């Protein structure tokens with residue numbers, strides 16, 4: 160825990176949040192000689208803080224613990240969020256779990272299943288390459304792929320990524336191979352990726368933050384299958400563990416778990432410390448020469464708003480990937496519960512082609528862009544059991560398993576365009592157990608996402624049929640709202656994607672951006688934002704590797720004072 | 722001996738669970754002891770540490786020590802969350818930040834009472850009709866019944882692993898895991 164209020168600890172930086180962003184910033188700052196304090200509101204189940212070489216083992220293959228019982232937090236009963244589609248909904252239509260990722264030492268990456276591809280060169284230049292779209296604020300990033308490439312390489316080495324260089328024809332150039340070869344392909348992904356190839360697509364082994372061989376002092380993944388939404392019992396995942404260990408071993412970092420930042424203290428355009436509140440109810444201001452905010456793209460704008468940061472764009476342009484699920488029923492059992500949940504992906508739908516241009520034209524859009532498609536199937540029995548109606552036949556359905564062990568799925572993480580009405584702000588009435596206003600998410604998809612999903616789901620359906628599926632179903636998240644769509648349910652207008660971006664976008668001009676091209680707040684340049692809040696556009700890829708690469712780059716520059 | 726439910730409530734809830742997940746060609750909620758899973762959840766705070774999260778990392782079923790048999794302690798915030806969820810807010814200010822919370826204990830107590838002590842004697846179709854008439858309560862029990870049927874047995878249900886055996890599922894497999902061939906081959 161923390162030592163409580165004290166005097167003259169004089170940290171060079173306080174980092175809020177210990178997820179991938181905060182951990183990468185902690186590493187970059189300690190490696191450049193800075194002293195840092197990482198405050199994390201959640202518990203520590205990851206590293207022995209007295210002996211950082213030792214890892215705690217409290218993660219387990221336990222669907223009750225990690226599913227309905229919120230082991231890694233946040234528990235919506237004490238830390239809810241609220242949701243509405245637009246202002247027309249009134250203050251809110253839902254209170255509860257909205258896009259939560261774990262609140263724990265290591266952050267969301269602890270239970271992610273870790274597909275960590277790099278972005279394409281085009282992802283940094285979307286406005287230049289594709290052009291504007293009415294109703295959205297498409298922009299270029301204030302940096303390009305080449306600026307980030309060395310940090311991508313460093314990030315892959317730190318996290319530990321397995322993959323096959325050269326297997327994806329669309330990938331941007333890389334200066335080094337992946338640190339590890341790919342792990343074993345799941346049976347279902349072998350079927351669907353072979354079918355995708357026959358359909359002229361280019362599937363490849365998913366770049367994955369899980370050890371395929373022993374790496375970083377941690378063992379190889381043994382395919383237990385409790386991967387997505389679970390912590391790894393044997394620490395084979397490339398969660399932020401290695402970065403946090405290294406930062407701690409430098410002797411210049413401390414981590415205080417169960418310590419919540421309630422306000423960044425900013426006076427005359429400079430941060431002077433962070434107000435903290437711990438589980439013993441102690442509240443004090445811990446002084447520091449600078450502050451790094453890496454609380455995740457929903458909690459970061461919330462904290463900055465609670466801190467009185469004023470910028471008309473703060474919280475705006477919230478983006479989630481628009482997910483298109485196409486599931487196919489196969490005659491044979493697929494044993495989808497063995498392996499790392501996703502072992503193959505394809506990127507073809509990020510690239511403009513004649514068919515997508517025609518689909519865009521038909522929808523009255525200048526262009527459409529999909530996202531990376533995950534070849535997947537994993538789901539577990541409790542989740543499955545809740546899908547079948549209760550009563551006679553329930554056991555027979557479970558034994559036959561049409562909704563789990565015979566289901567192969569393709570999931571597209573579609574590009575979500577930035578819209579100024581999609582935003583995070585403070586709920587006017589709902590509070591968390593600490594008494595602070597919670598984050599309210601206002602979100603509805605752009606026409607672009609619906610048109611792209613519509614177009615590419617047809618292609619994915621054909622792939623599944625080609626792989627041997629007897630029938631297929633398509634769903635999206637968010638589901639466009641109808642009066643009957645339940646909020647917070649499986650099918651809901653609340654995006655299920657745990658990829659959250661935007662909300663404090665970076666750019667060159669303070670009139671168009673909250674952070675400068677190096678992630679610093681225009682309103683207080685000794686505050687660095689080191690998570691996906693700064694992303695100007697969403698790309699069609701999981702954000703985590705880019706969060707880490709960007710945090711490494713920006714924190715090193717922050718330390719150097721450039 | 723149930724820890725939270727009265728003997729009568731236990732009997733009624735046993736019948737409810739056996740309609741939600743009936744024993745037909747194979748075992749159902751009764752054989753799995755689903756009602757014990759629910760009773761353990763409702764009475765979680767009669768144990769120390771409370772029976773909320775099994776410790777792990779292994780159960781001992783596929784190697785390693787039987788760490789699921791131990792339970793983890795809760796932080797003050799976690800205890801607040803779980804006491805609110807199970808006991809309700811009981812008028813306590815710290816549990817009512819956003820208004821009163823009705824706890825699971827009260828929902829079960831009232832739900833079982835509404836079905837009445839005659840429920841176990843009804844015919845299966847009458848029982849189904851009664852459950853449809855109390856759909857919200859049936860949905861709550863069904864959620865927990867699925868967890869008690871197909872979750873780890875250390876939480877009180879899935880007795881003798883009948884749930885996992887029914888669906889030919891190995892459950893938690895660490896530290897053994899699956900071989901590359903078990904992952905990649907049909």
Ligand SMILES: Cc1cc2nc3c(=O)[nH]c(=O)nc-3n(C[C@H](O)[C@H](O)[C@H](O)COP(=O)(O)OP(=O)(O)OC[C@H]3O[C@@H](n4cnc5c(N)ncnc54)[C@H](O)[C@@H]3O)c2cc1C
Pocket residue numbers: 175176177178179180181198199200201259260261262263264265266267268269270271272273274275387388418419420421453454455456458459462657658659689690691700701702703704706
């Ligand atoms: C099931 C699942 C699967 C996923 N799969 C992938 C994937 O395949 N690929 C991918 O790229 N991404 C994936 N993600 C997303 C990934 O987890 C996030 O992108 C990533 O964790 C974001 O990192 P971050 O550091 O920005 O924030 P987070 O990981 O959210 O970390 C923020 C931390 O800050 C803490 N915090 C927040 N507010 C405060 C405060 N006021 N005071 C103190 N601490 C605070 C939080 O508790 C949290 O621990 C997945 C997520 C989930 C849930």
Ligand code: SF4
Pocket residue numbers: 369370379380381382383384385386387389390391392393394395396498499500898
């Ligand atoms: S599948 Fe591999 S990486 Fe995922 S939790 Fe299991 S052992 Fe860990």
